[in-house]
Amino acid sequence: MLKINDLSLRVGEDNTEIIKNLELEIKDGEILVLTGPNGGGKSTIAKVVMGIAAPYKGTITLDGQDITALDVTERAKLGIGYAFQAPARFKGITVKKLLTLAAGKEIPDRECCGYLSRVGLCANDYLNRILDGTLSGGELKRIEVASLLIRELKLAMYDEPEAGIDMWSFNMLVNAFKSLGRERSGSLLIISHQERLMQLADRIAVIADGKVKEIGTREKMLPLLTDLFSRECIRTK
Amino acid sequence: MIDKTNGLTNSDFKILDIVASLPNLPKGAFNVRKNGEAAARSVTENIDISNKADGTGIDIRIKAGTVDENVYIPVLLTESGLDETVANDFYVGENAKVTIVAGCGIHNGGSCGSSHNGVHTFKVGKGAVVKYVEKHYGEGTGDRVMNPSTVIVLEEGAVFELEAVQIEGITSANRNTTAYLAKDAKLTISERLVTSEEQNVNSNVDVYLNGDGSKLQVVSRSIAKDNSVQVFHPKAIGNSACFAHIQCDSIIMDKASVSSVPEICANCADAEIIHEAAIGRINNEQLLKLQTLGLTAEEAEKVILEGFLS
Numbered sequence A: 001m002l003k004i005n006d007l008s009l010r011v012g013e014d015n016t017e018i019i020k021n022l023e024l025e026i027k028d029g030e031i032l033v034l035t036g037p038n039g040g041g042k043s044t045i046a047k048v049v050m051g052i053a054a055p056y057k058g059t060i061t062l063d064g065q066d067i068t069a070l071d072v073t074e075r076a077k078l079g080i081g082y083a084f085q086a087p088a089r090f091k092g093i094t095v096k097k098l099l100t101l102a103a104g105k106e107i108p109d110r111e112c113c114g115y116l117s118r119v120g121l122c123a124n125d126y127l128n129r130i131l132d133g134t135l136s137g138g139e140l141k142r143i144e145v146a147s148l149l150i151r152e153l154k155l156a157m158y159d160e161p162e163a164g165i166d167m168w169s170f171n172m173l174v175n176a177f178k179s180l181g182r183e184r185s186g187s188l189l190i191i192s193h194q195e196r197l198m199q200l201a202d203r204i205a206v207i208a209d210g211k212v213k214e215i216g217t218r219e220k221m222l223p224l225l226t227d228l229f230s231r232e233c234i235r236t237k
Numbered sequence B: 001m002i003d004k005t006n007g008l009t010n011s012d013f014k015i016l017d018i019v020a021s022l023p024n025l026p027k028g029a030f031n032v033r034k035n036g037e038a039a040a041r042s043v044t045e046n047i048d049i050s051n052k053a054d055g056t057g058i059d060i061r062i063k064a065g066t067v068d069e070n071v072y073i074p075v076l077l078t079e080s081g082l083d084e085t086v087a088n089d090f091y092v093g094e095n096a097k098v099t100i101v102a103g104c105g106i107h108n109g110g111s112c113g114s115s116h117n118g119v120h121t122f123k124v125g126k127g128a129v130v131k132y133v134e135k136h137y138g139e140g141t142g143d144r145v146m147n148p149s150t151v152i153v154l155e156e157g158a159v160f161e162l163e164a165v166q167i168e169g170i171t172s173a174n175r176n177t178t179a180y181l182a183k184d185a186k187l188t189i190s191e192r193l194v195t196s197e198e199q200n201v202n203s204n205v206d207v208y209l210n211g212d213g214s215k216l217q218v219v220s221r222s223i224a225k226d227n228s229v230q231v232f233h234p235k236a237i238g239n240s241a242c243f244a245h246i247q248c249d250s251i252i253m254d255k256a257s258v259s260s261v262p263e264i265c266a267n268c269a270d271a272e273i274i275h276e277a278a279i280g281r282i283n284n285e286q287l288l289k290l291q292t293l294g295l296t297a298e299e300a301e302k303v304i305l306e307g308f309l310s
Ligand SMILES: Nc1ncnc2c1ncn2[C@@H]1O[C@H](COP(=O)(O)OP(=O)(O)OP(=O)(O)O)[C@@H](O)[C@H]1O
Pocket: A011, A012, A018, A036, A037, A038, A039, A040, A041, A042, A043, A044, A045, A085
């Protein structure tokens, strides 16, 4: 179980507080979806958990171990992973190389292809492609997702995995998350604005203004969401 | 038909493997020069290698129509304090298709500087296709200096691919490449340079696109670490309806310095010449992505730099 305790984070020269006294729990095997308005703090929460952004206050524990002071690499080794909202491009690094690094070991081409097809990529064509500007945005995004699917994680965090992805690939993605959910081998944190991904959630949290505005079971939250989004206090800060 | 192999030790072959992918003597034509002398040589029916009468270097003559043969002409310097100048001339006959590998490795275990000044001139006949690979590598305690000059003359329709790699350990290098392209000739230059410590490198490339339909593509990638200094001066001169694209990309680290001073010049309204240059740090997002996969910062950096140079 991952636990975030009274966590606050400031950024920029004027020290703007973008996460404010955050309390959040992700239970073992749970699918938690974070949603909410743009700029609400969803990506920042994932980055703080991954160790990419540092809070000035508060703690994060994983299975009772305080990981607040650990760096990105150490957290990755403990089984935390993050698929970026805007994935990085690399000169000279192939898709196969990235997947090998993600898996932490040599993996046969066939297995790599398996992960790529789970995000709707016709695998053989992509293994030797370079992760540079020649890949389309949607292709890059799906490779980013595959680089997390290939890892065995305690907590996998996907940041708007649906962004820029075509409908057909999105269906594949939903199925991939469904089967991950069924396996219940680790927890999933999905940041999304997509109702179909929210449908997979055990719980849904609405993040706005650096805080959890509402959290609850899918059954409770889905009907609430339409209502919440129409409310001025959530839409604008 | 090996004239001599004397004087080549296991450690020589270790360096030969690095600079010319030669873990042992190859089949076909080669000339291994060690400490100023020919240590091993072999010629074939189509490729002749002979000493110049004035003793300044060798002539390599490749018969017209020679197909898919390789020539290796690596140079080794293993004694400290050597300072040599060599002029090698290549005559590539019409429609020949060959690969030429010319690496230079310096192992300087002493305290005096060692330097190799190589002038390579290529006269490439009509329709010939040449791939020329040149790797430079240095190791040891004394200064290692390399000043390669390359002159390339391409006749009509000739294709020349130059792959220049300065892997590591060269204290100082002055690289000069000059090329003249006739009608429909095509030159591709791919340069990979890594410098560290107090090393410095100057790379000048001057290409004259004289014939209509001639094409130049330069892709230069470099990494500058520590206090090293790199200066690039690529110059494309379009005298015809030609196309040239120069791309210089450098990663700068530590306290290094990189300058890219491009010059493009068109003397013909149909010339199209493009230059792109970028210098920057290792991308932080790339580093973070690899760290989220469990790589340490150092491992991530290594993967990124290797990829950049590949
Ligand atoms: N380094 C930074 N400097 C200044 N402001 C920042 C920084 N990082 C994040 N912010 C601000 O913090 C807020 C939260 O950003 P975050 O990326 O977490 O939002 P989000 O909920 O993921 O939004 P979206 O739905 O658009 O992806 C935004 O207003 C953003 O502009």
